[in-house]
Amino acid sequence: MTDTSATAPAFQGYGTKAYRAYVLFVLVIIYTFNFIDRLLISIVQEPIKAEFGVSNFELGLLGGPVFAILYTLLGIPIARYAERANRVTIVSIGAAIWSVMTAACGVAGNFVQLALCRLGVGIGEAACVPPSQSAIADYFPADRRASALAIFSLGIPIGSALAYVGGGWLVANFDWRTAFLLLGAPGVAAALLLKLTVKEPPRATAQTKPPSFGETVKALSKKASFWHIAVGGALISFVGYGSSQFLVSHLVRNYDLGATIQQEYAHAAYAMGLVAGVSTALGTFLGGYLADRLAPKHTHVHSWLPALGVAVAIPFYIFSFFQTEFIWAFAFLMIAPIFHYMYLGPMYAVTMGVSTPLQRATAIAILVLIVNLIGYGLGPPTVGALNDIFAANILNDASAGALTLADCNPLTMDAANAATCATAQGLGLKYALGCAIFVLAWAAIHFLLSARTLVKDRVS
Template sequence: MSDAAAAPGAFQGYGTKAYRAWVLFALVVVYTFNFIDRVLVSIVQEPIRAEFNLTDTQLGLLGGPTFAILYTLLGIPIARLAERKNRMTILSVCVALWSGMTALCGMANSYVTLLLARIGVSIGEAGCTPPAQSVIGDYFPEDKRATAVSIYSLGVPLGSMLAAIGGGFIAEAMGWREAFLVLGLPGLALAILVKLTVKEPPRSAAAGETPSFAQGFSALLKKPSFWCAALGGAVASFVGYGVGQFTNSFFMRSHELSILQASQITGLLIGFFGAIGTFFSGWLADRLGKRFPNAIAWLPALGFFIAAPLNIAGYMSTSLPLAVGLLAAATLTQYFYLGAMYAIAQGVVHPRMRATAVAILLFIVNLIGYGAGPPVIGAISDAIANSQLAPAGLTLDACRAAGAAAAAANPVCASASEVGLRWAIIIGFSGFFVAAALFLAAWRTLQRDWHRG
């Protein structure tokens, strides 16, 4: 007997607790692969930079708008399809697509072909989160939803950790191309497993007919807490994706680590400490929500106010142990916003608009965060590096003209590259204060905007 049938009245969830646990586990694995395939390019970008002789701006384009544009634009039409069609079929097809395109990244023979393969990854990944979030909303009751969404969001730190550690190990042992092949191909089997074992849940009984996109968007326009949370998440993602694109590069340039050593630290920071912060924030929001209904909005702000100065201090430190300690503490709190952002998007809308609300949220977050973060951080890095090179009568182009190996061996070029990236990252983290202010603005109107029924 399902738990829902055993407790008439308020919606208690679809299926048994054990089956809901399996569904959530399967969706976490899917989201983990989503981020493995998304983040891997940033882990192996230093050997890519050396092979194709690239600037930080070009690396930023590879990690940012190349992925973000179609990922962002396709999210909404796929979400509208998910409001009416089988969400698990959509999700499974998309998993297979992005996994195959990730493997093709390893076959790229130029910067352009790598860009095209990354675009293919983005098309597949556009169909992940909107249907997955909608399914979670129909499997779990409202008072468990923030925890469920936070558990799903563990795919971000776990996928980033596995991409870092696995990608770094494979790249050092075999090469960067093999990293894409080894980590991309298993997703094809995952797509089949998910389709065969995860049932499409019935839509909420109270949902009724699916509103049109215009009706749903019009309703969202009257929900300021949604827009504040979306913009807060966008600014946080601008910082997170922008800095994350260059974290491995930072440890390699500033602390002279190998790709494997750098990726182990990156994986530990994002995977372990990020996962704790992501889960704990959702768990805490559900429990504080009984006494403080708007906790889901002010917890992210608190996390950003703590994380910003700790991150800045960590990236300024020349001591590797101190830097890792400070960044670990910062990572615990900077991911407080992930589960909260999704829970707010689901909570303020009609049940039949959940996938669309999440897609609109992702449109804003990824267009600003993923689309702009990496190239802006990369461009700032290049600009500062050029200012460092100017007194010596050099430029980044002159360093690159000598070839990647010669540029790395030239202490002036190497120092400018290190200083430019360090300060670009430090400047980037100031954005967390803006994100905190936006979540506090959402806190003021959340209860008024919350959908009841």
């Protein structure tokens, strides 16, 4: 007897191609403001350091744990709510909150107030990635998800570039407070655009009740490829967030970029804007594009492509950090991120692929929790602490123990020690960045290990 039962057609996506493109465009705008607001602190941290007299480690806390703790911990309950609620509304409310809190950073009177505002930014941004990516998965068919998620991830380099260029110009022509006020407020308009013009897509599943959090964790616990991808992504983020927090500072401290300190801030930020807007964007897009194109013939491409990318990035970063001339440092820094950020699309695509439709937001939230607790939570303060340690050792050697790091506090420093302190801070940061970059090799190992179970673990 011939089996005449019909095979269910593959999911072709929700809405027209043009509307899906528009939805993705709006979500990229939202994610762009997400990264403008989280990254701005790293562009303006040198004038903040001078005004509040904080250490490199404290700067790392502002860019890392102060933002990341609530950002990551709230991601889980928000994602659970997003499995059954309107994801567009959740993202819109979150965008409004983080935009207002970014603007509030501009009126902070001291380090503690600035830290509290950064906590608020983290609370709002916790509502962005898991609901957004869950909605994208219900808009796009499986064979276009890696590309769609990679395009969504372009919000990272676009937002970074706008933060660098806009923040650098505002600091040079006004001050760091104005940068927070003017770059934070427009996110409220983007939140309204999302809520008023984007529809909540239906879930691409016949199941109506989402699995419990415990059931989702239990399902993921059996997916070895997910855990290797998550740890690998966390280690890459450790390097990415840790280095990006201090790259403007690195350029200002180690190269002659202008006649005034304001010009140096601006030129360093513009340089990093090019790196983020061109190199990081290209790498992010290529990772998703190549993964989708190569997947039919190379089933493990989501594992080996990110591993290859970060392995190639390591020497270019090292060459960049230890150049004595800015033009060569900048040239190598333009190349490294192209390979570094090829992991984003494949990382998210693997997470979507090993999760059922009603588990995706929670799975992404778990991924974000792991990636950001290690990446954001540890990256910036580790690089900042290494900077302080190396700088203290350099000061000790240069002055035969007469100078300590405390003597280099901008609020109390003797003018006679300014040159010695500046040299120690600059060299210390070079060594800190150089040490951090080798964590990428560890990340590459985890991506390669994920290949062992990648095909078996896929469910959607």
